[in-house]
Amino acid sequence: MTNQQLIERRRKALGPAYSHFYDKPLHLVKGQGVWMWDDQGKRYLDCYNNVASVGHCHPHVVEALCGQARTLNTHTRYLHENVVGFAETLASKMPGELSVCMPVCTGTEANDLAVQIARVATGRHGCIVAEHSYHGNSTLVHDLSTSERFGDPDPDWLATVEPPDTYRGPFREGENDLGAKYAGLVSKSIQKLEARGHQLAVFMVESAWENQGIMQAPQDYLNHAAAFVRDAGGLVVADEVQSGYCRMGAHWWGFKHYDIIPDIVTLGKPMGNGHPLGAVVTTPAIVEKFAERYEYFNTFGGNPVSAAVGQAVIEVIDNENLLANATEVGAYLEGQLQELADRYDMIGELRGRGLFWGLDLVSDPDTREPISKEELRRITTDAAKQGTLVATMGRYGNVMKIRPPLVFSRDNVDHLINALDTVFARAN
Numbered sequence: 001m002t003n004q005q006l007i008e009r010r011r012k013a014l015g016p017a018y019s020h021f022y023d024k025p026l027h028l029v030k031g032q033g034v035w036m037w038d039d040q041g042k043r044y045l046d047c048y049n050n051v052a053s054v055g056h057c058h059p060h061v062v063e064a065l066c067g068q069a070r071t072l073n074t075h076t077r078y079l080h081e082n083v084v085g086f087a088e089t090l091a092s093k094m095p096g097e098l099s100v101c102m103p104v105c106t107g108t109e110a111n112d113l114a115v116q117i118a119r120v121a122t123g124r125h126g127c128i129v130a131e132h133s134y135h136g137n138s139t140l141v142h143d144l145s146t147s148e149r150f151g152d153p154d155p156d157w158l159a160t161v162e163p164p165d166t167y168r169g170p171f172r173e174g175e176n177d178l179g180a181k182y183a184g185l186v187s188k189s190i191q192k193l194e195a196r197g198h199q200l201a202v203f204m205v206e207s208a209w210e211n212q213g214i215m216q217a218p219q220d221y222l223n224h225a226a227a228f229v230r231d232a233g234g235l236v237v238a239d240e241v242q243s244g245y246c247r248m249g250a251h252w253w254g255f256k257h258y259d260i261i262p263d264i265v266t267l268g269k270p271m272g273n274g275h276p277l278g279a280v281v282t283t284p285a286i287v288e289k290f291a292e293r294y295e296y297f298n299t300f301g302g303n304p305v306s307a308a309v310g311q312a313v314i315e316v317i318d319n320e321n322l323l324a325n326a327t328e329v330g331a332y333l334e335g336q337l338q339e340l341a342d343r344y345d346m347i348g349e350l351r352g353r354g355l356f357w358g359l360d361l362v363s364d365p366d367t368r369e370p371i372s373k374e375e376l377r378r379i380t381t382d383a384a385k386q387g388t389l390v391a392t393m394g395r396y397g398n399v400m401k402i403r404p405p406l407v408f409s410r411d412n413v414d415h416l417i418n419a420l421d422t423v424f425a426r427a428n
C-alpha cells in the first residue's frame with residue numbers, strides 16, 4: 001500500500017472535507033516525547049503539537065488510561081472518585097472563585113456549554129468574538145468561528161471586534177494608550193449589538209490570539225475590555241484551549257499574563273495528551289443559575305477513564321516541572337528565534353510567549369506585506385522534509401506556528417533553529 005493509495009482510500013472513506021498539513025502528507029505511525037516517526041522510519045522533531053502536551057505517549061498517562069480502561073468505564077450518573085478528584089485538581093490550578101469544573105470531550109463542547117451557561121446566567125443572548133476567530137465546530141460555535149465561515153453573514157446576536165494587532169491593526173506599537181484604544185472597539189461592538197436589540201451575554205477571548213497569528217496584547221487591554229463587558233451585564237469567557245496548560249510559560253493560564261480573572265474558562269486540546277478531554281471551569285454562583293434551569297449530561301464527558309488521563313497529565317506537569325520548563329526553554333527559544341529574525345528580513349515580527357511562538361513572514365519589511373500562504377506552506381513542507389514539523393496560522397496564513405510539547409529541551413531548540421536557518425536561507 002503506497003501513501004498515494006492511502007490518500008485515495010481516505011478520500012473515499014472519510015469524504016473530501018478533510019485537509020492535510022504539508023504539500024506531501026505525512027503518514028505518521030509512532031510517537032515518543034517530542035519525536036514522531038513516519039511509515040518509512042524517518043524521525044521528525046515535533047515543534048507543532050500542543051495536544052501531546054506532556055510528550056507523545058507519555059508512559060504515566062498511557063498507564064493511567066490502560067489501568068482504568070481495564071477496570072471500569074461509566075459516566076457521571078454514577079459516583080466515581082476519579083472525576084471528583086480530577087475536577088478538584090484542575091480547579092486547584094485556577095485563581096479566584098473559579099472552582100467548579102464541568103468535564104466535556106472537546107474544546108468545541110466546552111465553548112458551546114460556556115455560551116449556554118452564560119446566556120442562562122445573564123438572561124441575555126449577544127456574543128462578541130475577535131475577527132478571524134476559531135472556537136470550534138458545533139452549529140453554535142461555528143457561528144463564533146468567523147475565520148471558518150468564508151463570508152457567510154454573522155447572526156444578528158454576534159458582533160466581531162478587531163483583535164489587538166499592534167503590528168498591522170488600526171493602532172500600532174509606539175502609540176499611546178493602545179490597551180484603552182483596542183478595548184474601546186469592544187465597547188463599540190457592545191453598542192452595535194444593542195442597536196440590533198441584543199444585550200451582551202458573552203465576550204469570548206483567546207488570550208494568545210492564535211488564529212489571528214498570535215498577538216501580545218497591550219498589558220491593560222483585557223482589563224479595560226472586561227470592564228466594558230461587565231458594565232454591560234456580560235461575562236468574560238476565556239477560551240484557553242490554546243493558551244492554557246502552561247503553554248505560554250510563567251503561569252498555568254494565558255489570561256494570567258494580563259492579570260484578569262475571567263467568569264468562565266474553557267479548556268480542551270492539551271488536557272488529555274491526545275485523549276479527547278475538555279472542561280468548562282466557572283464560579284459556583286454562575287453555575288447555580290444554570291442548574292436552576294437545566295441538568296447537564298454528557299455521556300463521555302467526565303468518564304472515569306478520561307478523568308484518570310486528565311489527572312495523570314496534571315501529575316506529569318507538576319512532577320516534571322513542565323511549567324518551569326516552558327518558561328526557561330521558552331526564554332531560550334525566544335532568544336534564538338530573535339537572532340534568526342535579526343538575520344532574515346523575511347521575518348517581519350516575532351510574537352508569543354513561553355513555548356508558543358509565531359514568525360510573521362513578510363515579502364517587504366517596510367510595508368509589512370504578508371508572504372502568501374502558499375509560500376509559507378512551501379517553507380513548512382521543506383522543514384518537514386528535513387524532519388522538523390512546524391505549521392501555519394494567521395489571518396493571511398503567513399505566520400509560522402511553533403508550539404512544541406511542553407517537554408521541549410534546549411537541544412530541541414537548537415535542532416529547530418538549525419532547520420529554520422536552512423529553510424529560510426533556501427526561501428530567500
Ligand SMILES: Cc1ncc(COP(=O)(O)O)c(C=O)c1O
Nearest residue numbers: 106107108134135136241242268
Ligand atoms: C482556540 C480554540 N478553541 C476551541 C477549539 C476547538 O477545539 P476542538 O477541536 O477540541 O473542538 C480550538 C481548536 O483548534 C481552538 O484552537
